[in-house]
Amino acid sequence: xxxxxxxxxxxxxxxxxxxxxxxxxxxxxxxxxxxxxxxxxxxxxxxxxxxxxxxxxxxxxxxxxxxxxxxxxxxxxxxxxxxxxxxxxxxxxxxxxxxxxx
Ligand SMILES: [Zn+2]
Numbered sequence: 001x002x003x004x005x006x007x008x009x010x011x012x013x014x015x016x017x018x019x020x021x022x023x024x025x026x027x028x029x030x031x032x033x034x035x036x037x038x039x040x041x042x043x044x045x046x047x048x049x050x051x052x053x054x055x056x057x058x059x060x061x062x063x064x065x066x067x068x069x070x071x072x073x074x075x076x077x078x079x080x081x082x083x084x085x086x087x088x089x090x091x092x093x094x095x096x097x098x099x100x101x102x
Contacts, residue, residue: 014076
């Protein structure tokens with residue numbers, strides 16, 4: 001089974017500090033199809049992205065902007081984004097997980 005796990009798993013308030021999957025994604029990983037895993041890995045490594053992270057300029061992925069009703073960021077502990085400009089787009093997983101929890 002393909003996995004983005006790099007054996008550096010640490011639950012950083014809802015998101016893994018090693019592979020940057022949410023805890024929900026990690027728990028569901030073995031229940032999704034190979035195609036879904038492939039897509040998830042491509043989103044994690046930036047092959048599939050919806051925009052550029054306003055903080056690090058790396059590819060970032062927002063599920064909402066791709067027509068989904070929820071986004072991966074809903075399932076992690078809410079982060080304090082008050083230091084960001086109001087109109088900024090979503091951070092990438094790395095940058096969002098580095099912010100303190102709200
Ligand atoms: Zn970033």
